[in-house]
C-alpha cells in the first residue's frame with residue numbers, strides 16, 4: 231500500500247500555500263531529512279515561459295518549498311535541465327531565478343554528468359544524468375500537472391526526464407521514436423534513478439493549483455485551475471491519483487501502465503491510500519486531454535514508420551506566428567525540420583518521428599498540428 235496526500239489549495243497566496251505544502255510534505259519522508267543531508271529541488275523549468283502560462287513550476291510554490299527545506303538543512307540546490315539547456319534565462323523568465331536569489335540557495339550548474347544504471351531495465355539500461363542531482367541525499371521532485379501531446383500526461387514520473395542534460399533529451403526521442411518506446415525510456419530511467427537513491431529519498435510534490443490542459447506541455451496547452459497539491463514518495467501512485475482526479479483516461483497514459491508492469495511503484499488505485507483532503511472535494515476538476523490520444527493497444531503499430539506517416543498528424547508552421555528564429559530546428563534531432571536564413575522552417579514529414587519537441591520549444595506557439603488522417607482516426611481511436 232502506498233500513500234498519496236491530497237491537499238486543496240485554491241491559489242498561490244503565499245501564507246496559505248506554504249501551510250498547505252508543509253502538511254503535504256510532512257506526509258512523506260520529508261520529516262526524516264537531517265541537517266547534514268543535502269537536498270536537490272528539481273523544478274519544472276521547461277523553458278523561458280512566463281509563470282502565468284502554467285508551463286513551469288510556480289515561483290511561489292518553489293519559494294515555499296525552499297523555506298520549508300531550510301527548516302531542515304542548509305544544503306540545498308535548485309535546478310532543472312531545460313530542453314534548450316539555457317537554465318538561467320528560463321528561470322529568469324518564469325520567476326524562479328528571483329526566488330533562488332532571494333532565498334540564497336545554490337543554483338544548479340549542470341556541468342557534470344554521470345552514468346546511472348537500471349539493472350532490471352526492460353530496454354534502456356544506462357542513462358547520462360546530471361551528477362549534482364544524483365549526488366544529493368534527497369531529491370524533491372516538483373512536477374507541474376499537465377497533459378502532454380506525446381506522452382498524454384506529464385507529472386511526477388515524467389518530470390524526472392529532466393535529470394538528463396539539455397539537448398541529450400531530444401536525442402532520446404530519436405533512439406525511442408514512438409510513444410511506446412519513449413514510455414520505456416521514462417520507465418527505465420525512473421528505475422535507474424530509484425536505484426541511485428536510498429529508499430524513500432525521492433519526494434514528489436505536485437503543483438496542480440493551476441494545471442496545463444490540451445496540447446501540453448508548452449505554449450500549445452492552456453492553463454486550467456484545479457486547486458490541487460499532491461505529495462507522495464511514490465511517483466507512480468501520485469501520477470495515478472492525479473490522472474483519476476483530473477478525469478483523464480489512464481489507458482492512454484502508457485508510461486503508467488508500463489511502470490505498473492515493471493513494478494516501479496503502485497499504479498492500482500485500490501492499493502493506494504489517498505490521505506489528506508477528501509477526494510470528493512475535487513469532483514468538479516477535469517482537464518482536457520490532448521487531441522492525439524492513442525490507446526496503449528494501438529501504440530505498438532506506430533513502430534512501423536510507414537504506418538506512422540500515413541496515420542498521424544504532423545507539425546505545421548503557422549506563418550502568422552513564426553518569427554523565423556530557428557529554435558525548433560535545433561531541437562529536431564531527426565533533422566526533419568530545417569531552416570534557411572530568413573525563411574520559415576520546412577518539414578520533411580517522412581523524417582518526422584512526431585516527438586513534438588519542436589512544439590515544446592517554440593516560444594511563439596507557432597508549431598501547430600495538422601488534422602489526423604482519417605485512416606489514423608479509424609485505427610488509433
Ligand code: SF4
Nearest residue numbers: 552553555556558592
Ligand atoms: S516555428 Fe517557432 S521556434 Fe520555429 S522558427 Fe518559427 S518561431 Fe522559431
Ligand code: SF4
Nearest residue numbers: 562582583585586588
Ligand atoms: S519536426 Fe518536430 S515532431 Fe517532427 S521529429 Fe522534428 S522535432 Fe520531432
